[in-house]
Amino acid sequence: MSALTRQDINDILALVDQSDFDELRLEIGDTKIELRRRGAGQSGVAAPVAEAPAPQVAPTPKPSEATPVAAPVVASGGGSEVPAPLLGTYYSAPKPGAAPFVKVGDxxxxxxxxxxxxxxxxxxxxxxxxxxxxTAIHAEDGVLVEHGQALISVQPE
Amino acid sequence: MTPIKRIFIANRGEIAVRVIKTCRALGIETVLGVSEADRDTLGAKLATRAVCLGPARATESYLSVGTVVEAAKGTGCDAIHPGYGFLSENRALAEACAEEGIVFIGPDLPHLDAVGDKLTARSHAEAAKVPLVPGGSAETVEDARKIAEEIGFPLLIKAVSGGGGRGMKRVDRMEDLESQLDLATSEAAAAFGDGRVYLERFVTVGRHVEVQILSDGETVLHVGERDCSVQRRYQKVIEEAPAPELPKALRDGLLAAAVKFARHLGYRSLGTVEFLVDMERQSFYFLEMNARIQVEHPVTEMISGLDLVAEQIAVAEGKPMTLTQDDIRLTGHAIECRLNAEDLAHEFRPAPGRVTMAWFPPMEGLRVDTHMVPGAMISPYYDSMIAKLIVHAATREEAMDRMLKALDVCVLEGVKTNAPLHHAILSEGEFRAGGVDTTYLPRFLELHGAEVCQ
Structure with missing residues (x-):
């Protein structure tokens, strides 16, 4: 396959720009391109797994991890997800019947x-x-949450 | 009797996949608890559901009793299968299961206690009149000196809570006893949270032979023995069943002693009684009992036709055993090679990385227990064992040839493995003759290491 032209790269950039993806890795023959949207993968919850020695191939990014992109697409559920720091039963209120700790808009x-x-x-x-x-509450009260599971979404300021 | 509907698997790697296989056959759902590093593993994909327990570090995921029990409860599991290693013989897990009304697929608490602590296990063996390696516990240097004088040198200092070859020190002279005792004590405290140690005569020429026990608490059966003498630094490399070149009197003695020991305990589950066979003296000694499914269980399955995990689950459900000793017929010979991701050229150091190609085609008499698929990531956090090749044939000779062929045909690329070592051992005269002792592999490596491991 022939090498990529500048136009090809511009086209790829345009495609990525319009997509929901934050990262792209492309390998064609000896040519490798890595694109990352500004801010993506910089979140404090990025999996430590990514530091594992992985000769040649980098670990696949985790789609469910927080991605604090300043994306202007604010529909419901936008913003950064707060992950469960550990596995266990999640309670959204201090005691049964009480008002929840946080609600949408807080x-x-x-x-x-x-x-x-x-x-x-x-x-x-x-x-x-x-x-x-x-902006959103994901985890249900009284239900098991996994380590890393999104609990709520917050639109950072 | 309470049929189990959904099992939480508190393990990873090939044994998680192995347990899933039996559960699928039995129509039991599975939930696999994985660490962050294991989210994309074969087991996570095959289980009915996978939940992330925590970070890659085992103490925060696979070894976290509270997290495991919470995950099992939260996902509606009625039983926990602990596999081997990790929490497999953990008292706290069994206890938490009992509290939460979850079936622990393993022995009852008193039996975990009876065999988990090696000193207690020794006293039970004594009570059951099963022969023991001369030795005893040592709390002070004076104790140790006294025992050492009785049993002579060389001797082994072992951690009471140790296992899997960890926490052992060999002492050859009285002058070294004190320093090695201090070292062993502090190492044991650091590794197992229990600094107690005991001394045992080191039988220099011995074979490691173990007996598979299956018991529902009433009927105690043995499923023959396995020979695991090919070891490097107390880690088993090749296992086979039956034990080759073992005189009938010794074999019968071992099997009977193992059954006697399990019966003495009233043991209820799958278990393995390990012995050291002293070929010079034509005698054997009790080493320990493992209250779990073992890595090398497939060789027993191959010669018996039993599914030991299914039997283990049935006993945990409280099903009375329908098998009798006469139903257990052992045929042919089976061999297992443990494939480890390690770099033979650099002192066998673990070689994590991405597997580019994994291909284990069906071959006659071959079984492969593995979680390897093309693209699988071997992370640096856990054990380096990545696959077990198991062959079965009518004779030992044929089994060895089958294994050599399997090693030639199967493909596992992207990481370095110890496959060349297996090939060399299976081609070597002394191993092929059969009946090697635990000094075999270190000697073999001294002689041929440079050429095999380059």
């Missing part, structure tokens, strides 16, 4: 408690770790 600070995760009768409070406005 302002959170990095140290705002957004929920509780119970592991073997031990209650762990979860903080937002980001400042902004809550």
């Amino acid at each position: 302002r959170v600070e990095p140290d705002t408690v957004i929920g509780i995760i119970e592991v073997m009768k031990l209650m762990n409070s979860v903080t937002a770790d980001v400042a902004g406005i809550v």
Whole structure:
């Protein structure tokens, strides 16, 4: 296959620009192109796995990880996702029947408690770790959440 | 009796896939707990559901009892299969399961206690009149000196809570005893959270032979023995069943002693009783009992036709055993080679990386237990064993030839493996003659290491 022309690269850039993807890796023969949208993959929750020695091939990015892109596409669920720091049963309110810690439209600070995760009768409070406005609540009250699962979305400020 | 409907698998790698295989056959759903590093593994794809337990580091995922139990509960599992290693013989897990009403697929708590602590296991063996390697526990240097005088040198210092070859020190002279004892104690405390150690005579020329036990608490059966004498630094490399060139009297003695030990405990589950066979003295000694499914269980399955994981699940469900000792017929010979991702040219150091190609075509008499597929990532966080090749044939000779062929045909590329070592051992005269002892592989490596491992 012949080498990529400048026009080809411009076309690819245009395609990526219009897409929802943050990253693109392309290999054609000996030519390798890596594109990354500004800010993508820089989030504090990027999987440590990515540091694992992976000769030749880089680990596949995790689609579910937080991607704090300043994308102007604000529909519901936009913004950055706050992941569960550990596996356990998620509680969105301090006690049964009480008002939830946060709801859509609330302002959170990095140290705002957004929920509780119970592991073997031990209650762990979860903080937002980001400042902004809550745009969506993903995790259900009283249900198991996995490590890394999105709990809420916050539109950072 | 309570039929199990959904099993939480608290393990990874090939054994997770192995357990899923049996569960699929039995119509049992599976939930696999994975770490962040294992999200894309074969097991995660094959299980009915996979949940992420935590970060790659095992202490925060696979070894976290609370997280595992919470995950099992939260996903509606009625049982936990712990596999081998990790939490397989963990008292806290079995206890938490009992509290939460989850079936622990393994022995009952008292039996975990009876065999988990090697000193307790020794006293049970004594009570069951099963022969033991001379030795005893040592809390102080004075204790150790006294025992050493009785049993002589060389001797082994072993961690009471150790296992899998970890936490052992060989001492050849009285002068070294004190320093090695200190070292062993602090290492044991760091590795197992229990600094207690004991001393045992080191039988220099011995074979490692173990007996597979299957028991529902009433009926105690053996499924023959396995020979695991080909070891490097106490890590098994090749296993086979039955044990080659073992005199009938010794074999019968071993099998009977293993059954006697399990019966003495009232043991209920799958288990393995390990012995050291002293060929010079034509005698054997009890080493320990493993209360779990073992890595090398497939060789027993190949010669018996049993699915040991299915049997283990049935016992955990409380099903009375329908098998009798006469139903267990052992035919032919089976050999297992453990393929490890390691770099033979650099002191066998682990060689993590991305597997570019993995191909294990069906061949007569070959079984492959693995989680390797093209593109699989071998992460640096866990054990380097990535596949087990198991062959079965009418005779040992044919089995060895079958294994050589399988090693030639199968493809595992992208990472370095110890396949060349297996090929060399299976071609070597002393191994082919059969009945090698645990000094075989170190000697072999000294003689042929440079050429095989380059």
